[in-house]
Amino acid sequence: MATSRWWLYVQAVFWRFLMRLGMIFHNIPHPRPPSPNFSRSFPSGSSKVVLQFYCPPDYSRNRKEGRRLPVVVNFHGGGFTLGGPSDDSRWAQAVISDVGAVVVSVGYRRAPEHPFPAAVDDGVLTLQYLASHAAELGLDVSRIALSGFSAGGNLAVTVPLRLRDLIVQAEHERWLSRADSTHQLVAVTASDLHIVALFCWYPILDFDEPREHRRAMSIMPNKTLPSFFTDLFDESYVPDLEQRRSPYASPVHATDEALRDSLPHDIFFYMCEWDMLLNEGQVFCRRLQDTNKHVRAMMVEKARHAWDKSANPFRNTTEVNILYKDACADMKAIFEK
Numbered sequence: 001m002a003t004s005r006w007w008l009y010v011q012a013v014f015w016r017f018l019m020r021l022g023m024i025f026h027n028i029p030h031p032r033p034p035s036p037n038f039s040r041s042f043p044s045g046s047s048k049v050v051l052q053f054y055c056p057p058d059y060s061r062n063r064k065e066g067r068r069l070p071v072v073v074n075f076h077g078g079g080f081t082l083g084g085p086s087d088d089s090r091w092a093q094a095v096i097s098d099v100g101a102v103v104v105s106v107g108y109r110r111a112p113e114h115p116f117p118a119a120v121d122d123g124v125l126t127l128q129y130l131a132s133h134a135a136e137l138g139l140d141v142s143r144i145a146l147s148g149f150s151a152g153g154n155l156a157v158t159v160p161l162r163l164r165d166l167i168v169q170a171e172h173e174r175w176l177s178r179a180d181s182t183h184q185l186v187a188v189t190a191s192d193l194h195i196v197a198l199f200c201w202y203p204i205l206d207f208d209e210p211r212e213h214r215r216a217m218s219i220m221p222n223k224t225l226p227s228f229f230t231d232l233f234d235e236s237y238v239p240d241l242e243q244r245r246s247p248y249a250s251p252v253h254a255t256d257e258a259l260r261d262s263l264p265h266d267i268f269f270y271m272c273e274w275d276m277l278l279n280e281g282q283v284f285c286r287r288l289q290d291t292n293k294h295v296r297a298m299m300v301e302k303a304r305h306a307w308d309k310s311a312n313p314f315r316n317t318t319e320v321n322i323l324y325k326d327a328c329a330d331m332k333a334i335f336e337k
Contacts, residue, residue, distance in 0.1 A: 051107065120159060
């Protein structure tokens with residue numbers, strides 16, 4: 001029996017409050033993560049999307065001199081239901097320090113208030129917003145990397161799929177395509193945007209596979225996300241069981257042709273050994289390799305889902321810092337090609 005949308009909303013509000021408290025403790029260890037340098041927003045449906053910009057120290061000088069910096073568009077986690085754009089500020093710190101890119105963290109609309117495909121559409125609209133304001137913001141949108149954590153890792157894959165389909169549709173029909181969930185016109189331009197890499201941290205890739213099956217496949221089922229969380233996430237974001245097979249929700253159902261044409265050549269996956277999402281991530285990586293993508297897949301041993309996010313202020317951050325730095329080195333090399 002489906003849970004009422006009202007009860008899903010009550011649960012979401014409760015867990016959002018607790019997650020905000022947890023992130024306060026997460027950010028205690030030194031060095032403290034940065035605050036965004038500035039924010040922008042644009043309307044989306046009956047709400048708005050907030051973009052938080054994290055900029056390297058030379059951003060203002062480069063912008064004044066007309067030099068544009070590469071961009072990392074980041075999508076936060078939280079099962080499409082919890083979390084916010086500042087949750088990955090430690091990742092943003094690593095990127096602006098080691099890569100010298102601008103990080104744009106996306107405050108997409110969350111479920112259950114805004115179910116699928118709202119978050120995907122907001123990701124597409126974000127890319128289009130950045131392209132149309134690139135000169136003003138000093139952004140080189142020919143060098144874009146997408147990154148995301150958990151639900152955000154899903155968006156790092158599904159947003160390019162959605163964008164490519166809109167581009168194809170626009171080229172075929174020669175008119176502006178309407179985004180289903182936002183009811184606003186979406187101008188699609190193929191020439192302005194170039195996504196050069198994906199960095200997906202423990203993403204969910206298949207809403208169609210029952211959670212109990214995935215939990216049973218984990219080598220440590222007792223260390224996977226509990227069902228009261230996963231039920232809340234799944235019923236909030238994709239309540240329609242038919243929609244769970246959409247490639248914009250579950251990219252494992254995208255065709256090989258769509259994956260080949262929509263996704264960049266360089267793709268990085270960071271998975272967790274004790275995560276129920278490990279198997280689908282490994283299978284998906286093999287599919288991407290079969291489409292001639294350059295895929296680097298890493299598994300963090302003895303790690304739970306979202307192992308890099310912890311409310312323990314006394315945790316050891318060494319392993320997380322090393323992996324972030326390693327990812328940034330790969331990203332920098334791609335931007336400098």
